[in-house]
Amino acid sequence: MRVVIIGNGVAGITCAMTVRKHDKDASITVLSGETEYFFSRTALMYAYMDKLTRRDLEPYERSEYARQDIKLIKGWMVDCNTQTQQVVLDNGERIPYDKLVYAVGAKPNMFPWDGMDQVKEGKVHFVSMQDLEQCERLTPSTQHAVVIGGGLIGIELVECLRHHGVKVTFLVRESYYWPMALGEEEATFVTAEMRHHGVDVRLTEEMTRVEVDDNGRVKAVHTNKGNVIECQMLGIAAGVRPNIDRLKDFSQPPELGRGIVVNEYLETPQKNVYAAGDCAEIHFPGQERPTTELIWYSAKRQGAHVARNIVGQREVYKPPLFFNSSKFFEIEYTTVGAVQTLPEGSPTIYRKMPGQPISQRIAHDGTKVLGFNMLGSRWDHEVLEDWVLEARSPQYVLENLHKAQYDVEFGRAKLDNMQTTEIPLVR
Numbered sequence: 001m002r003v004v005i006i007g008n009g010v011a012g013i014t015c016a017m018t019v020r021k022h023d024k025d026a027s028i029t030v031l032s033g034e035t036e037y038f039f040s041r042t043a044l045m046y047a048y049m050d051k052l053t054r055r056d057l058e059p060y061e062r063s064e065y066a067r068q069d070i071k072l073i074k075g076w077m078v079d080c081n082t083q084t085q086q087v088v089l090d091n092g093e094r095i096p097y098d099k100l101v102y103a104v105g106a107k108p109n110m111f112p113w114d115g116m117d118q119v120k121e122g123k124v125h126f127v128s129m130q131d132l133e134q135c136e137r138l139t140p141s142t143q144h145a146v147v148i149g150g151g152l153i154g155i156e157l158v159e160c161l162r163h164h165g166v167k168v169t170f171l172v173r174e175s176y177y178w179p180m181a182l183g184e185e186e187a188t189f190v191t192a193e194m195r196h197h198g199v200d201v202r203l204t205e206e207m208t209r210v211e212v213d214d215n216g217r218v219k220a221v222h223t224n225k226g227n228v229i230e231c232q233m234l235g236i237a238a239g240v241r242p243n244i245d246r247l248k249d250f251s252q253p254p255e256l257g258r259g260i261v262v263n264e265y266l267e268t269p270q271k272n273v274y275a276a277g278d279c280a281e282i283h284f285p286g287q288e289r290p291t292t293e294l295i296w297y298s299a300k301r302q303g304a305h306v307a308r309n310i311v312g313q314r315e316v317y318k319p320p321l322f323f324n325s326s327k328f329f330e331i332e333y334t335t336v337g338a339v340q341t342l343p344e345g346s347p348t349i350y351r352k353m354p355g356q357p358i359s360q361r362i363a364h365d366g367t368k369v370l371g372f373n374m375l376g377s378r379w380d381h382e383v384l385e386d387w388v389l390e391a392r393s394p395q396y397v398l399e400n401l402h403k404a405q406y407d408v409e410f411g412r413a414k415l416d417n418m419q420t421t422e423i424p425l426v427r
């Protein structure tokens with residue numbers, strides 16, 4: 001069996017390694033245009049801040065691929081013939097497949113801002129290795145940067161720029177930072193943390209126009225509040241979406257919606273063709289809206305799932321309970337469960353350490369917990385997940401919260417003296 005996987009991110013490489021685990025004889029080829037070797041996209045910021053080398057970003061030794069007989073090719077897939085079952089590369093080479101997996105990831109959102117078509121230099125994203133190179137190249141000639149988009153990638157880019165001594169204005173369209181994920185209370189102290197690190201955070205302020213100099217380099221950003229912010233770099237971090245634009249030009253593209261359309265087995269309607277990770281748009285029977293999961297752990301899980309289907313263990317994919325962890329500058333962040341999808345006004349128990357950026361939010365429906373937003377200390381997400389899956393009561397969770405905390409040396413905060421209130425979630 002010849003398995004060809006497009007994309008060497010966590011979905012693609014997990015798929016390759018899982019096929020190998022079950023099938024010693026399969027021919028496995030992984031193609032990627034971005035880098036030769038799999039790297040941890042979530043750790044890009046540490047490379048930008050010179051805390052990790054490029055090589056440190058690679059989760060596996062390079063020899064591991066040869067050891068597992070996984071062939072890596074650096075190049076872009078530019079077409080596909082689903083009759084002859086061949087993938088076409090940008091160098092004209094054709095690779096035949098018996099099973100084809102799209103694991104092509106996500107790309108940054110762009111909007112038709114005024115003046116953007118004039119920009120030749122100074123606009124950056126922070127998603128790919130090429131974006132990192134671009135950021136590094138422009139940093140020495142940047143005194144002031146404007147970053148737009150109040151989410152996780154935006155704050156990471158902001159932190160990297162501050163690390164290099166660049167003045168940063170962070171434009172957040174909403175009335176507080178990242179309302180999709182945080183309650184207003186947490187967002188308020190995350191914003192204070194950014195300001196403490198010298199970031200000029202501006203809420204409810206949006207870019208309306210970008211201005212360039214004679215060489216086409218970003219010169220200033222105009223905002224809806226009539227402000228003109230002089231800058232040499234414009235970071236656009238307004239979310240990501242499935243990376244399907246290139247596929248639209250294929251002679252026989254897979255079915256495309258917001259992402260690559262797959263059924264509950266992660267199969268496309270094309271024979272022997274699958275999709276996994278950020279690019280997959282999953283249509284579950286009876287579910288009104290399709291599912292896209294643009295996060296690391298889901299991409300990994302989907303990659304492994306497709307692999308098992310390929311080797312004959314065909315099962316319905318079950319999305320995991322949502323989990324994410326990150327940092328807002330120095331503030332640790334762990335989220336588990338449904339907090340991001342709960343409607344405004346949902347009941348939550350909110351615990352806050354007076355005077356410190358430490359809080360815990362426990363979302364519930366009166367009888368069982370639904371999710372957690374934990375800031376300022378480190379938590380074992382598996383324990384929190386179990387409590388949601390076991391439908392534990394809010395009372396049980398409050399009494400046992402200490403069991404989900406990591407040891408002190410890993411950032412455990414003392415839970416005594418927390419102020420506990422029942423408050424509705426504000427979005």
Ligand SMILES: Cc1cc2nc3c(=O)[nH]c(=O)nc-3n(C[C@H](O)[C@H](O)[C@H](O)COP(=O)(O)OP(=O)(O)OC[C@H]3O[C@@H](n4cnc5c(N)ncnc54)[C@H](O)[C@@H]3O)c2cc1C
Nearest residue numbers: 007009010011032033034076077104105277278294295296
């Ligand atoms: C800065 C940043 C921080 C993040 N932080 C978090 C976090 O804290 N927690 C979390 O859960 N998630 C985080 N994410 C998201 C997470 O990184 C992604 O969900 C995950 O990497 C997706 O993996 P993937 O394998 O689906 O796709 P990708 O890692 O995007 O891999 C897809 C690969 O396919 C290649 N490709 C695309 N088209 C073609 C083609 N035609 N031919 C050849 N190759 C092609 C791409 O170039 C890319 O290399 C973060 C993302 C970014 C950018």
